[in-house]
Amino acid sequence: MALLTLAEAKAQLDLDTTTNDVELQAYIDSLTAVIEHHTGPVQTRTVTETIEGRSSVMCLSSIPAVALISVVPTLTDDGPADLATLVLDAPTGIVRRRSGTFAGMMWTVTYTAGRAAVPPTINLAARILLAHLWRTQYGAARGGGGSDDYNVGDPIPGFGYAIPNRVLELLEPYKLPPGVA
Structure with a gap:
């Protein structure tokens, strides 16, 4: 596009x-x-960035965001976050965790940004x-x-x-x- x-x-x-x-x-x-x-x-693209978790919310830097692809802790052997437990507010790029927190960890977030x-x-x-x-x-x-x-x-x-x-x-x-x- x-x-x-x-x-x-x-x-x-x-x-x-x-x-x-x-x-x-x-x-x-x-x-x-x-x-x-x-x-x-404007053009849809995949973005990967590292975000420091500070609460139950993370803010993506490329907005609008279309969809989350993966959210993986960077410095631990913990598995990826279950995307079903995350809520993406696409226009603002805010990712909310339904339960738990992102705090205390670095996260590698891969997502699609842009417009359809x-x-x-x-x-x-x-x-x-x-x-x-x-x-x-x-x-x-x-x-x-x-x-x-x-x-x-x-x-x-x-x-x-x-x-x-x-x-x-x-x-x-x-x-x-x-x-x-």
Whole structure:
């Protein structure tokens, strides 16, 4: 599942030939990291991380989380936690233990993070970001529109002029909560 297909990108930029397909694919591939910096994983992937247990709750760092695959104590010979005794709150990435505690142990947690499908708003944000980046490189002559609509004003701290405000506004409903990286 891609944030944006080559066909969608070419339609956004009004490109009809295959002349720029390789370069355009590089642009498409670069969008994922930028978008997911704000939204968390969009494309589904397996994540493995080590978490220090402190109570009957653990917090996963990649959200939204889709499903737990395994929860195994790291420094002991104890077997894996029974997944049937765990409750995953997918949007927040909080794993609760129905009985017992995670405290006092390090846990290796393997889970799936991401979304089942790319929400249309995220797809649109990716299209607008692609058009913006393409235009800043090549101007209106090679696709991306012909107006001055890509003047983004003041840069976003840490991102320069790479992300137009309209993209950030589209991503706002999917924005990660504070403290989630």
